[in-house]
Amino acid sequence: xxxxxxxxxxxxxxxxxxxxxxxxxxxxxxxxxxxxxxxxxxxxxxxxxxxxxxxxxxxxxxxxxxxxxxxxxxxxxxxxxxxxxxxxxxxxxxxxxxxxxxxxxxxxxxxxxxxxxxxxxxxxxxxxxxxxxxxxxxxxxxxxxxxxxxxxxxxxxxxxxxxxxxxxxxxxxxxxxxxxxxxxxxxxxxxxxxxxxxxxxxxxxxxxxxxxxxxxxxxxxxxxxxxxxxxxxxxxxxxxxxxxxxxxxxxxxxxxxxxxxxxxxxxxxxxxxxxxxxxxxxx
Amino acid sequence: xxxxxxxxxxxxxxxxxxxxxxxxxxxxxxxxxxxxxxxxxxxxxxxxxxxxxxxxxxxxxxxxxxxxxxxxxxxxxxxxxxxxxxxxxxxxxxxxxxxxxxxxxxxxxxxxxxxxxxxxxxxxxxxxxxxxxxxxxxxxxxxxxxxxxxxxxxxxxxxxxxxxxxxxxxxxxxxxxxxxxxxxxxxxxxxxxxxxxxxxxxxxxxxxxxxxxxxxxxxxxxxxxxxxxxxxxxxxxxxxxxxxxxxxxxxxxxxxxxxxxxxxxxxxxxxxxxxxxxx
Numbered sequence: 177x178x179x180x181x182x183x184x185x186x187x188x189x190x191x192x193x194x195x196x197x198x199x200x201x202x203x204x205x206x207x208x209x210x211x212x213x214x215x216x217x218x219x220x221x222x223x224x225x226x227x228x229x230x231x232x233x234x235x236x237x238x239x240x241x242x243x244x245x246x247x248x249x250x251x252x253x254x255x256x257x258x259x260x261x262x263x264x265x266x267x268x269x270x271x272x273x274x275x276x277x278x279x280x281x282x283x284x285x286x287x288x289x290x291x292x293x294x295x296x297x298x299x300x301x302x303x304x305x306x307x308x309x310x311x312x313x314x315x316x317x318x319x320x321x322x323x324x325x326x327x328x329x330x331x332x333x334x335x336x337x338x339x340x341x342x343x344x345x346x347x348x349x350x351x352x353x354x355x356x357x358x359x360x361x362x363x364x365x366x367x368x369x370x371x372x373x374x375x376x377x378x379x380x381x382x383x384x385x386x387x388x389x390x391x392x393x394x395x396x397x398x399x400x401x402x403x404x405x406x407x408x409x410x411x412x413x414x415x416x417x418x419x420x421x422x423x424x425x426x427x428x429x430x431x432x433x434x435x436x437x438x439x440x441x442x443x444x445x446x447x448x449x450x451x452x453x454x455x456x457x458x459x
Numbered sequence: 460x461x462x463x464x465x466x467x468x469x470x471x472x473x474x475x476x477x478x479x480x481x482x483x484x485x486x487x488x489x490x491x492x493x494x495x496x497x498x499x500x501x502x503x504x505x506x507x508x509x510x511x512x513x514x515x516x517x518x519x520x521x522x523x524x525x526x527x528x529x530x531x532x533x534x535x536x537x538x539x540x541x542x543x544x545x546x547x548x549x550x551x552x553x554x555x556x557x558x559x560x561x562x563x564x565x566x567x568x569x570x571x572x573x574x575x576x577x578x579x580x581x582x583x584x585x586x587x588x589x590x591x592x593x594x595x596x597x598x599x600x601x602x603x604x605x606x607x608x609x610x611x612x613x614x615x616x617x618x619x620x621x622x623x624x625x626x627x628x629x630x631x632x633x634x635x636x637x638x639x640x641x642x643x644x645x646x647x648x649x650x651x652x653x654x655x656x657x658x659x660x661x662x663x664x665x666x667x668x669x670x671x672x673x674x675x676x677x678x679x680x681x682x683x684x685x686x687x688x689x690x691x692x693x694x695x696x697x698x699x700x701x702x703x704x705x706x707x708x709x710x711x712x713x714x715x716x717x718x719x720x721x722x723x724x725x726x727x728x729x730x731x732x733x734x735x736x737x738x
Protein backbone atom coordinates (compact mmCIF):
# COMPACT_ATOMS: atom_id res chain seq x y z
CA UNK A 177 0.00 0.00 0.00
CA UNK A 178 2.72 2.44 0.99
CA UNK A 179 4.78 1.33 -2.01
CA UNK A 180 1.83 2.14 -4.28
CA UNK A 181 1.47 5.62 -2.80
CA UNK A 182 5.18 6.31 -3.21
CA UNK A 183 5.43 5.09 -6.80
CA UNK A 184 2.20 6.88 -7.67
CA UNK A 185 3.53 10.21 -6.41
CA UNK A 186 6.85 9.59 -8.15
CA UNK A 187 5.11 9.07 -11.47
CA UNK A 188 2.94 12.13 -10.87
CA UNK A 189 5.91 14.23 -9.73
CA UNK A 190 6.41 16.27 -12.95
CA UNK A 191 2.69 17.02 -13.07
CA UNK A 192 2.64 17.99 -9.41
CA UNK A 193 5.66 20.27 -9.81
CA UNK A 194 4.11 22.12 -12.76
CA UNK A 195 0.81 22.53 -10.95
CA UNK A 196 2.45 23.70 -7.72
CA UNK A 197 4.72 26.25 -9.39
CA UNK A 198 2.38 27.57 -12.05
CA UNK A 199 -1.04 27.12 -10.46
CA UNK A 200 -0.94 26.86 -6.66
CA UNK A 201 1.85 29.38 -6.00
CA UNK A 202 0.40 31.97 -8.42
CA UNK A 203 -2.98 31.68 -6.69
CA UNK A 204 -1.32 32.12 -3.28
CA UNK A 205 0.63 35.07 -4.66
CA UNK A 206 -2.55 36.69 -5.95
CA UNK A 207 -4.24 36.26 -2.58
CA UNK A 208 -1.24 37.82 -0.81
CA UNK A 209 -0.94 40.74 -3.23
CA UNK A 210 -4.65 41.45 -2.94
CA UNK A 211 -3.89 42.79 0.56
CA UNK A 212 -1.03 45.01 -0.62
CA UNK A 213 -1.06 48.66 -1.44
CA UNK A 214 -0.16 50.32 -4.71
CA UNK A 215 1.54 53.63 -5.30
CA UNK A 216 1.95 55.17 -8.70
CA UNK A 217 5.22 53.39 -9.36
CA UNK A 218 5.30 50.23 -7.29
CA UNK A 219 3.37 47.89 -5.06
CA UNK A 220 4.07 47.70 -1.35
CA UNK A 221 3.59 44.69 0.96
CA UNK A 222 0.89 45.38 3.52
CA UNK A 223 -2.08 43.77 5.19
CA UNK A 224 -4.91 45.96 4.22
CA UNK A 225 -8.54 45.29 3.23
CA UNK A 226 -8.70 48.50 1.26
CA UNK A 227 -8.75 46.77 -2.14
CA UNK A 228 -11.71 44.64 -1.13
CA UNK A 229 -13.51 47.56 0.51
CA UNK A 230 -13.14 49.53 -2.66
CA UNK A 231 -14.26 46.57 -4.78
CA UNK A 232 -17.39 45.82 -2.75
CA UNK A 233 -18.13 49.50 -2.17
CA UNK A 234 -18.32 50.30 -5.85
CA UNK A 235 -21.46 50.03 -7.92
CA UNK A 236 -19.39 49.23 -10.99
CA UNK A 237 -18.35 45.93 -9.47
CA UNK A 238 -21.91 44.69 -9.11
CA UNK A 239 -22.86 45.85 -12.58
CA UNK A 240 -19.83 44.15 -14.11
CA UNK A 241 -20.41 40.90 -12.23
CA UNK A 242 -24.04 40.95 -13.31
CA UNK A 243 -22.94 41.54 -16.89
CA UNK A 244 -20.53 38.61 -16.63
CA UNK A 245 -23.32 36.32 -15.45
CA UNK A 246 -25.53 37.62 -18.24
CA UNK A 247 -22.94 36.73 -20.87
CA UNK A 248 -22.46 33.31 -19.29
CA UNK A 249 -26.19 32.56 -19.12
CA UNK A 250 -27.01 33.62 -22.68
CA UNK A 251 -23.95 31.91 -24.16
CA UNK A 252 -24.74 28.78 -22.16
CA UNK A 253 -28.31 28.58 -23.43
CA UNK A 254 -27.30 29.12 -27.06
CA UNK A 255 -24.31 26.77 -27.05
CA UNK A 256 -26.38 24.10 -25.33
CA UNK A 257 -29.21 24.32 -27.85
CA UNK A 258 -26.87 24.32 -30.85
CA UNK A 259 -24.37 21.85 -29.40
CA UNK A 260 -27.06 19.36 -28.40
CA UNK A 261 -28.67 19.49 -31.83
CA UNK A 262 -25.35 18.96 -33.60
CA UNK A 263 -24.32 16.11 -31.31
CA UNK A 264 -27.76 14.51 -31.65
CA UNK A 265 -27.51 14.65 -35.43
CA UNK A 266 -24.01 13.14 -35.42
CA UNK A 267 -24.77 10.41 -32.91
CA UNK A 268 -28.22 9.27 -34.03
CA UNK A 269 -28.75 10.34 -37.63
CA UNK A 270 -25.35 9.75 -39.20
CA UNK A 271 -25.22 6.04 -39.78
CA UNK A 272 -21.64 4.99 -40.34
CA UNK A 273 -18.77 5.47 -37.92
CA UNK A 274 -16.50 6.80 -40.66
CA UNK A 275 -18.92 9.62 -41.46
CA UNK A 276 -19.47 10.29 -37.77
CA UNK A 277 -15.72 10.70 -37.22
CA UNK A 278 -15.27 12.79 -40.37
CA UNK A 279 -18.11 15.22 -39.55
CA UNK A 280 -17.06 15.35 -35.90
CA UNK A 281 -13.53 16.33 -36.95
CA UNK A 282 -14.97 19.05 -39.19
CA UNK A 283 -16.59 20.51 -36.07
CA UNK A 284 -13.41 20.27 -33.98
CA UNK A 285 -10.78 21.61 -36.40
CA UNK A 286 -11.55 25.32 -35.76
CA UNK A 287 -10.85 24.69 -32.07
CA UNK A 288 -7.21 24.07 -32.97
CA UNK A 289 -6.85 27.38 -34.79
CA UNK A 290 -6.34 30.82 -33.31
CA UNK A 291 -9.21 32.37 -31.34
CA UNK A 292 -8.02 35.89 -32.03
CA UNK A 293 -8.05 35.35 -35.77
CA UNK A 294 -11.49 33.80 -35.54
CA UNK A 295 -12.65 36.97 -33.79
CA UNK A 296 -10.99 39.21 -36.35
CA UNK A 297 -12.71 37.28 -39.09
CA UNK A 298 -16.09 38.65 -38.00
CA UNK A 299 -15.10 42.20 -39.00
CA UNK A 300 -16.01 41.86 -42.71
CA UNK A 301 -19.36 40.36 -41.68
CA UNK A 302 -20.48 42.71 -38.98
CA UNK A 303 -18.85 46.02 -39.86
CA UNK A 304 -20.87 49.05 -40.87
CA UNK A 305 -20.21 48.26 -44.53
CA UNK A 306 -19.99 44.55 -43.89
CA UNK A 307 -21.73 41.62 -45.51
CA UNK A 308 -24.56 41.47 -42.98
CA UNK A 309 -25.46 45.13 -43.43
CA UNK A 310 -25.30 45.11 -47.21
CA UNK A 311 -27.45 41.97 -47.29
CA UNK A 312 -30.03 43.50 -44.95
CA UNK A 313 -30.13 46.66 -47.04
CA UNK A 314 -30.45 44.82 -50.35
CA UNK A 315 -33.32 42.78 -48.91
CA UNK A 316 -34.95 45.99 -47.78
CA UNK A 317 -35.06 44.90 -44.15
CA UNK A 318 -33.35 48.08 -43.01
CA UNK A 319 -32.95 51.44 -44.72
CA UNK A 320 -29.45 52.26 -43.54
CA UNK A 321 -26.59 50.28 -41.99
CA UNK A 322 -27.25 48.87 -38.53
CA UNK A 323 -24.62 50.07 -36.09
CA UNK A 324 -25.01 47.54 -33.33
CA UNK A 325 -23.73 44.51 -35.24
CA UNK A 326 -20.04 44.96 -34.52
CA UNK A 327 -18.81 46.38 -31.21
CA UNK A 328 -21.87 45.47 -29.16
CA UNK A 329 -23.16 42.82 -26.77
CA UNK A 330 -24.60 41.10 -29.81
CA UNK A 331 -21.12 40.70 -31.31
CA UNK A 332 -19.72 39.50 -27.98
CA UNK A 333 -22.32 36.75 -27.64
CA UNK A 334 -21.95 35.81 -31.30
CA UNK A 335 -18.20 35.40 -30.87
CA UNK A 336 -18.65 33.38 -27.67
CA UNK A 337 -21.07 31.02 -29.41
CA UNK A 338 -18.74 30.81 -32.39
CA UNK A 339 -15.72 29.99 -30.24
CA UNK A 340 -17.22 27.76 -27.57
CA UNK A 341 -20.10 25.71 -29.02
CA UNK A 342 -17.54 23.00 -29.67
CA UNK A 343 -17.07 22.57 -25.92
CA UNK A 344 -20.72 21.49 -25.76
CA UNK A 345 -20.64 19.30 -28.88
CA UNK A 346 -17.70 17.14 -27.81
CA UNK A 347 -18.84 15.96 -24.34
CA UNK A 348 -22.49 15.61 -25.38
CA UNK A 349 -21.51 13.60 -28.47
CA UNK A 350 -19.24 11.48 -26.29
CA UNK A 351 -22.04 10.55 -23.87
CA UNK A 352 -24.55 10.03 -26.67
CA UNK A 353 -22.23 7.56 -28.39
CA UNK A 354 -22.20 5.49 -25.22
CA UNK A 355 -25.99 5.21 -25.01
CA UNK A 356 -27.01 1.60 -25.59
CA UNK A 357 -28.98 1.67 -28.84
CA UNK A 358 -31.22 -1.16 -27.60
CA UNK A 359 -32.70 1.24 -25.03
CA UNK A 360 -33.98 3.37 -27.88
CA UNK A 361 -35.34 0.33 -29.69
CA UNK A 362 -37.06 -0.76 -26.50
CA UNK A 363 -38.67 2.65 -26.15
CA UNK A 364 -39.83 2.51 -29.76
CA UNK A 365 -41.23 -1.00 -29.29
CA UNK A 366 -43.09 0.23 -26.25
CA UNK A 367 -44.79 2.81 -28.50
CA UNK A 368 -42.84 5.98 -27.81
CA UNK A 369 -42.60 8.50 -30.66
CA UNK A 370 -39.46 10.39 -31.63
CA UNK A 371 -40.07 13.33 -29.32
CA UNK A 372 -40.86 11.06 -26.37
CA UNK A 373 -37.68 9.04 -26.96
CA UNK A 374 -35.68 12.26 -27.09
CA UNK A 375 -37.24 13.67 -23.92
CA UNK A 376 -37.54 10.54 -21.78
CA UNK A 377 -34.56 8.45 -22.90
CA UNK A 378 -31.86 10.43 -24.64
CA UNK A 379 -31.85 13.69 -22.66
CA UNK A 380 -31.71 12.00 -19.22
CA UNK A 381 -28.88 9.74 -20.38
CA UNK A 382 -27.00 12.70 -21.89
CA UNK A 383 -27.05 14.79 -18.69
CA UNK A 384 -23.44 14.08 -17.66
CA UNK A 385 -22.20 15.28 -21.06
CA UNK A 386 -24.35 18.38 -20.78
CA UNK A 387 -22.91 19.10 -17.34
CA UNK A 388 -19.30 18.79 -18.56
CA UNK A 389 -20.03 21.03 -21.53
CA UNK A 390 -21.70 23.51 -19.19
CA UNK A 391 -18.63 23.60 -16.94
CA UNK A 392 -16.40 24.37 -19.93
CA UNK A 393 -18.60 27.06 -21.44
CA UNK A 394 -19.44 28.82 -18.18
CA UNK A 395 -15.83 28.96 -16.98
CA UNK A 396 -14.49 30.06 -20.36
CA UNK A 397 -17.03 32.86 -20.63
CA UNK A 398 -16.68 33.99 -17.01
CA UNK A 399 -12.90 34.11 -17.23
CA UNK A 400 -12.73 35.78 -20.62
CA UNK A 401 -11.53 39.30 -21.15
CA UNK A 402 -10.22 39.38 -24.67
CA UNK A 403 -13.42 38.50 -26.53
CA UNK A 404 -15.41 41.10 -24.62
CA UNK A 405 -12.78 43.74 -25.20
CA UNK A 406 -12.36 43.03 -28.89
CA UNK A 407 -15.95 42.35 -29.92
CA UNK A 408 -17.52 45.12 -27.84
CA UNK A 409 -14.92 47.63 -29.02
CA UNK A 410 -14.19 48.32 -25.32
CA UNK A 411 -17.79 49.40 -24.79
CA UNK A 412 -18.86 46.56 -22.50
CA UNK A 413 -17.16 45.15 -19.47
CA UNK A 414 -16.95 41.87 -17.66
CA UNK A 415 -14.88 40.90 -14.64
CA UNK A 416 -11.94 39.79 -16.75
CA UNK A 417 -11.74 43.22 -18.33
CA UNK A 418 -11.89 44.86 -14.92
CA UNK A 419 -8.80 42.83 -14.00
CA UNK A 420 -6.98 43.50 -17.26
CA UNK A 421 -7.70 47.24 -17.02
CA UNK A 422 -6.20 47.31 -13.52
CA UNK A 423 -3.19 45.42 -14.82
CA UNK A 424 -2.75 47.93 -17.63
CA UNK A 425 -2.72 50.69 -14.97
CA UNK A 426 -0.18 48.65 -12.96
CA UNK A 427 -2.71 48.52 -10.12
CA UNK A 428 -1.79 44.93 -9.31
CA UNK A 429 -3.23 44.79 -5.76
CA UNK A 430 -6.61 45.93 -7.00
CA UNK A 431 -6.42 43.48 -9.93
CA UNK A 432 -5.51 40.72 -7.49
CA UNK A 433 -8.49 41.43 -5.23
CA UNK A 434 -10.87 41.31 -8.19
CA UNK A 435 -9.15 38.11 -9.34
CA UNK A 436 -9.68 36.47 -5.94
CA UNK A 437 -13.38 37.28 -6.01
CA UNK A 438 -13.68 36.03 -9.59
CA UNK A 439 -11.85 32.80 -8.78
CA UNK A 440 -14.09 32.16 -5.77
CA UNK A 441 -17.17 32.82 -7.88
CA UNK A 442 -16.03 30.42 -10.61
CA UNK A 443 -15.05 27.72 -8.11
CA UNK A 444 -18.39 27.95 -6.32
CA UNK A 445 -20.27 27.64 -9.61
CA UNK A 446 -18.14 24.65 -10.66
CA UNK A 447 -18.38 23.07 -7.21
CA UNK A 448 -22.17 23.17 -7.48
CA UNK A 449 -22.05 21.58 -10.93
CA UNK A 450 -19.61 18.85 -9.92
CA UNK A 451 -22.17 17.62 -7.40
CA UNK A 452 -24.24 16.45 -10.35
CA UNK A 453 -21.56 14.68 -12.35
CA UNK A 454 -18.55 12.42 -11.72
CA UNK A 455 -16.12 13.63 -14.38
CA UNK A 456 -13.67 10.77 -14.09
CA UNK A 457 -16.40 8.20 -14.62
CA UNK A 458 -17.69 9.97 -17.71
CA UNK A 459 -14.47 10.18 -19.69
CA UNK B 460 -31.75 0.18 -44.83
CA UNK B 461 -34.88 1.91 -43.67
CA UNK B 462 -35.61 5.27 -45.31
CA UNK B 463 -34.35 8.35 -43.53
CA UNK B 464 -36.96 10.23 -41.48
CA UNK B 465 -37.80 13.81 -42.38
CA UNK B 466 -36.03 14.98 -39.22
CA UNK B 467 -32.77 13.80 -40.77
CA UNK B 468 -32.99 16.37 -43.54
CA UNK B 469 -33.89 19.18 -41.18
CA UNK B 470 -31.00 18.31 -38.88
CA UNK B 471 -28.61 17.86 -41.81
CA UNK B 472 -29.53 21.35 -43.02
CA UNK B 473 -28.93 22.69 -39.49
CA UNK B 474 -25.57 20.95 -39.42
CA UNK B 475 -24.67 22.50 -42.78
CA UNK B 476 -25.57 25.96 -41.46
CA UNK B 477 -23.47 25.31 -38.37
CA UNK B 478 -20.46 24.45 -40.53
CA UNK B 479 -21.04 27.61 -42.53
CA UNK B 480 -21.14 29.55 -39.27
CA UNK B 481 -17.89 27.90 -38.15
CA UNK B 482 -15.92 28.26 -41.35
CA UNK B 483 -17.62 31.15 -43.19
CA UNK B 484 -15.80 34.02 -41.45
CA UNK B 485 -12.40 32.34 -41.81
CA UNK B 486 -12.99 31.72 -45.50
CA UNK B 487 -14.12 35.33 -45.91
CA UNK B 488 -10.92 36.79 -44.52
CA UNK B 489 -9.06 34.27 -46.66
CA UNK B 490 -10.68 35.82 -49.73
CA UNK B 491 -10.26 39.39 -48.47
CA UNK B 492 -6.54 38.90 -47.86
CA UNK B 493 -6.15 38.94 -51.65
CA UNK B 494 -7.51 42.50 -51.77
CA UNK B 495 -5.90 44.85 -54.24
CA UNK B 496 -3.48 47.44 -52.81
CA UNK B 497 -6.23 50.03 -52.39
CA UNK B 498 -8.76 47.62 -50.87
CA UNK B 499 -10.15 47.87 -47.35
CA UNK B 500 -11.21 45.59 -44.54
CA UNK B 501 -14.58 44.72 -46.07
CA UNK B 502 -16.02 43.90 -49.47
CA UNK B 503 -16.05 44.97 -52.27
CA UNK B 504 -12.76 43.58 -53.54
CA UNK B 505 -10.76 46.30 -55.27
CA UNK B 506 -8.89 44.00 -57.60
CA UNK B 507 -6.95 40.98 -56.48
CA UNK B 508 -3.29 40.92 -55.55
CA UNK B 509 -0.71 39.38 -53.29
CA UNK B 510 0.14 42.87 -52.07
CA UNK B 511 -0.72 42.23 -48.42
CA UNK B 512 1.21 38.99 -48.31
CA UNK B 513 4.28 40.80 -49.66
CA UNK B 514 3.73 43.41 -46.97
CA UNK B 515 4.12 40.75 -44.32
CA UNK B 516 7.64 40.01 -45.46
CA UNK B 517 8.73 43.61 -45.08
CA UNK B 518 10.12 44.11 -41.62
CA UNK B 519 9.08 47.75 -41.26
CA UNK B 520 5.47 47.44 -42.36
CA UNK B 521 4.42 45.28 -39.45
CA UNK B 522 6.11 44.27 -36.20
CA UNK B 523 8.42 41.36 -35.66
CA UNK B 524 6.11 38.78 -37.26
CA UNK B 525 8.70 36.22 -38.20
CA UNK B 526 10.55 36.39 -34.92
CA UNK B 527 7.31 35.90 -33.03
CA UNK B 528 6.36 33.03 -35.34
CA UNK B 529 9.69 31.30 -34.64
CA UNK B 530 9.22 31.76 -30.91
CA UNK B 531 5.64 30.47 -31.01
CA UNK B 532 6.74 27.46 -33.03
CA UNK B 533 9.59 26.62 -30.67
CA UNK B 534 7.38 27.14 -27.64
CA UNK B 535 4.67 24.96 -29.21
CA UNK B 536 7.15 22.13 -29.67
CA UNK B 537 8.45 22.48 -26.11
CA UNK B 538 4.95 22.47 -24.69
CA UNK B 539 3.94 19.56 -26.93
CA UNK B 540 6.77 17.27 -25.85
CA UNK B 541 6.38 18.17 -22.19
CA UNK B 542 2.61 17.71 -22.33
CA UNK B 543 2.92 14.23 -23.84
CA UNK B 544 5.56 13.02 -21.37
CA UNK B 545 3.95 14.52 -18.27
CA UNK B 546 0.43 13.40 -19.27
CA UNK B 547 1.51 9.81 -19.88
CA UNK B 548 3.34 9.67 -16.56
CA UNK B 549 0.39 11.31 -14.82
CA UNK B 550 -2.08 8.98 -16.51
CA UNK B 551 -0.06 5.93 -15.45
CA UNK B 552 0.20 7.31 -11.91
CA UNK B 553 -3.57 7.79 -11.64
CA UNK B 554 -4.16 4.15 -12.56
CA UNK B 555 -2.57 3.21 -9.24
CA UNK B 556 -5.26 5.17 -7.38
CA UNK B 557 -2.59 6.26 -4.91
CA UNK B 558 -3.33 8.09 -1.69
CA UNK B 559 -3.74 11.80 -2.31
CA UNK B 560 -4.61 11.38 -5.98
CA UNK B 561 -7.98 12.99 -5.29
CA UNK B 562 -6.33 16.30 -4.40
CA UNK B 563 -4.19 16.15 -7.53
CA UNK B 564 -7.28 15.47 -9.61
CA UNK B 565 -9.02 18.54 -8.22
CA UNK B 566 -5.90 20.60 -8.96
CA UNK B 567 -6.11 19.46 -12.58
CA UNK B 568 -9.75 20.52 -12.75
CA UNK B 569 -8.87 23.85 -11.14
CA UNK B 570 -6.13 24.32 -13.72
CA UNK B 571 -8.73 23.78 -16.43
CA UNK B 572 -11.42 26.11 -15.08
CA UNK B 573 -9.30 28.92 -13.62
CA UNK B 574 -9.63 32.12 -15.66
CA UNK B 575 -6.48 32.35 -17.80
CA UNK B 576 -5.75 35.91 -16.76
CA UNK B 577 -5.25 34.74 -13.17
CA UNK B 578 -2.40 32.46 -14.24
CA UNK B 579 -0.92 35.32 -16.21
CA UNK B 580 -1.24 37.73 -13.30
CA UNK B 581 -0.05 35.29 -10.63
CA UNK B 582 2.97 33.99 -12.52
CA UNK B 583 3.87 37.51 -13.61
CA UNK B 584 3.72 38.74 -9.99
CA UNK B 585 5.84 35.86 -8.69
CA UNK B 586 8.51 36.50 -11.28
CA UNK B 587 8.58 40.26 -10.85
CA UNK B 588 8.54 40.17 -7.04
CA UNK B 589 11.31 37.61 -6.84
CA UNK B 590 13.42 39.59 -9.26
CA UNK B 591 13.32 37.04 -12.08
CA UNK B 592 12.77 38.13 -15.62
CA UNK B 593 9.65 36.85 -17.38
CA UNK B 594 10.49 35.10 -20.62
CA UNK B 595 8.40 33.09 -23.03
CA UNK B 596 10.56 29.99 -22.56
CA UNK B 597 10.33 29.98 -18.74
CA UNK B 598 7.29 31.73 -17.29
CA UNK B 599 5.41 31.57 -20.59
CA UNK B 600 6.20 27.89 -20.98
CA UNK B 601 4.98 27.00 -17.47
CA UNK B 602 1.84 29.09 -17.78
CA UNK B 603 0.87 27.37 -21.02
CA UNK B 604 1.38 23.95 -19.44
CA UNK B 605 -1.41 24.74 -16.96
CA UNK B 606 -3.74 24.88 -19.98
CA UNK B 607 -2.40 21.98 -22.07
CA UNK B 608 -1.80 19.45 -19.27
CA UNK B 609 -5.46 19.18 -18.17
CA UNK B 610 -6.44 18.34 -21.75
CA UNK B 611 -3.63 15.81 -22.05
CA UNK B 612 -4.61 14.19 -18.77
CA UNK B 613 -8.32 14.10 -19.59
CA UNK B 614 -7.41 12.25 -22.80
CA UNK B 615 -5.18 9.87 -20.85
CA UNK B 616 -7.97 9.20 -18.33
CA UNK B 617 -10.33 8.43 -21.19
CA UNK B 618 -7.72 6.11 -22.76
CA UNK B 619 -6.96 4.21 -19.58
CA UNK B 620 -10.66 3.89 -18.70
CA UNK B 621 -10.99 1.83 -21.87
CA UNK B 622 -7.69 -0.02 -21.47
CA UNK B 623 -7.97 -3.82 -21.29
CA UNK B 624 -5.84 -4.87 -18.34
CA UNK B 625 -5.60 -8.46 -19.51
CA UNK B 626 -2.86 -7.48 -21.98
CA UNK B 627 -0.64 -6.44 -19.10
CA UNK B 628 -1.53 -9.56 -17.15
CA UNK B 629 -0.60 -11.68 -20.14
CA UNK B 630 2.75 -9.88 -20.42
CA UNK B 631 3.37 -10.39 -16.71
CA UNK B 632 2.48 -14.06 -16.96
CA UNK B 633 5.03 -14.41 -19.72
CA UNK B 634 7.65 -13.03 -17.38
CA UNK B 635 7.90 -9.41 -18.53
CA UNK B 636 9.27 -6.90 -16.04
CA UNK B 637 7.09 -3.83 -15.30
CA UNK B 638 9.31 -1.73 -17.57
CA UNK B 639 9.10 -4.29 -20.39
CA UNK B 640 5.32 -4.41 -20.00
CA UNK B 641 5.16 -0.63 -20.27
CA UNK B 642 7.61 -0.38 -23.16
CA UNK B 643 6.37 -3.26 -25.31
CA UNK B 644 2.69 -3.57 -24.37
CA UNK B 645 1.14 -0.45 -22.84
CA UNK B 646 2.90 2.28 -24.84
CA UNK B 647 2.31 0.71 -28.29
CA UNK B 648 -1.38 0.30 -27.46
CA UNK B 649 -1.86 3.90 -26.32
CA UNK B 650 0.45 5.38 -29.00
CA UNK B 651 -2.31 6.60 -31.38
CA UNK B 652 -3.97 8.60 -28.59
CA UNK B 653 -0.63 10.19 -27.75
CA UNK B 654 -0.78 11.80 -31.18
CA UNK B 655 -4.02 13.40 -30.00
CA UNK B 656 -2.33 14.66 -26.83
CA UNK B 657 0.53 16.06 -28.92
CA UNK B 658 -1.94 17.82 -31.22
CA UNK B 659 -3.63 19.48 -28.25
CA UNK B 660 -0.26 20.38 -26.73
CA UNK B 661 1.04 22.08 -29.82
CA UNK B 662 -2.05 23.86 -31.08
CA UNK B 663 -3.25 25.10 -27.69
CA UNK B 664 0.19 26.51 -27.04
CA UNK B 665 0.58 27.98 -30.52
CA UNK B 666 -2.73 29.86 -30.18
CA UNK B 667 -2.59 30.73 -26.49
CA UNK B 668 -3.06 34.36 -25.68
CA UNK B 669 -4.29 35.13 -22.17
CA UNK B 670 -1.83 32.93 -20.28
CA UNK B 671 1.17 34.40 -22.08
CA UNK B 672 -0.01 38.01 -21.92
CA UNK B 673 1.97 38.89 -18.77
CA UNK B 674 4.41 36.01 -18.87
CA UNK B 675 6.06 36.23 -22.29
CA UNK B 676 8.30 39.17 -21.47
CA UNK B 677 9.71 41.52 -24.05
CA UNK B 678 9.72 38.98 -26.89
CA UNK B 679 6.16 38.44 -28.10
CA UNK B 680 4.66 35.18 -29.23
CA UNK B 681 2.62 35.23 -32.42
CA UNK B 682 -0.88 35.59 -30.87
CA UNK B 683 0.38 38.52 -28.77
CA UNK B 684 1.87 40.09 -31.90
CA UNK B 685 -1.39 39.63 -33.81
CA UNK B 686 -3.37 41.10 -30.95
CA UNK B 687 -1.08 44.11 -30.91
CA UNK B 688 -1.73 44.53 -34.61
CA UNK B 689 -5.50 44.62 -34.16
CA UNK B 690 -5.23 47.90 -32.29
CA UNK B 691 -3.09 49.76 -34.83
CA UNK B 692 -3.25 47.97 -38.17
CA UNK B 693 -6.35 48.68 -40.23
CA UNK B 694 -5.35 47.18 -43.56
CA UNK B 695 -5.92 43.70 -44.98
CA UNK B 696 -2.36 42.82 -43.96
CA UNK B 697 -4.08 41.61 -40.79
CA UNK B 698 -6.16 39.21 -42.87
CA UNK B 699 -3.10 38.04 -44.79
CA UNK B 700 -1.40 37.18 -41.53
CA UNK B 701 -4.56 35.53 -40.20
CA UNK B 702 -4.87 33.47 -43.35
CA UNK B 703 -1.24 32.37 -43.23
CA UNK B 704 -1.35 31.30 -39.57
CA UNK B 705 -4.66 29.53 -40.09
CA UNK B 706 -3.19 27.67 -43.06
CA UNK B 707 -0.21 26.77 -40.92
CA UNK B 708 -2.53 25.48 -38.17
CA UNK B 709 -4.49 23.46 -40.72
CA UNK B 710 -1.24 21.99 -42.05
CA UNK B 711 -0.19 20.96 -38.54
CA UNK B 712 -3.65 19.50 -37.82
CA UNK B 713 -3.52 17.63 -41.14
CA UNK B 714 -0.11 16.17 -40.34
CA UNK B 715 -1.27 15.02 -36.91
CA UNK B 716 -4.55 13.56 -38.16
CA UNK B 717 -2.80 11.80 -41.03
CA UNK B 718 -0.26 10.41 -38.62
CA UNK B 719 -3.03 9.24 -36.26
CA UNK B 720 -4.89 7.59 -39.13
CA UNK B 721 -1.71 5.87 -40.31
CA UNK B 722 -0.81 4.63 -36.84
CA UNK B 723 -4.33 3.32 -36.20
CA UNK B 724 -4.13 1.43 -39.51
CA UNK B 725 -0.74 0.06 -38.62
CA UNK B 726 -1.95 -1.00 -35.20
CA UNK B 727 -4.96 -2.74 -36.70
CA UNK B 728 -2.70 -4.62 -39.10
CA UNK B 729 -0.02 -5.57 -36.61
CA UNK B 730 -2.25 -6.06 -33.60
CA UNK B 731 -4.36 -8.99 -34.63
CA UNK B 732 -3.99 -12.06 -36.75
CA UNK B 733 -7.49 -13.27 -35.96
CA UNK B 734 -9.06 -15.13 -38.85
CA UNK B 735 -5.75 -15.59 -40.62
CA UNK B 736 -5.69 -19.27 -39.68
CA UNK B 737 -2.68 -21.51 -39.41
CA UNK B 738 -2.09 -22.04 -43.10
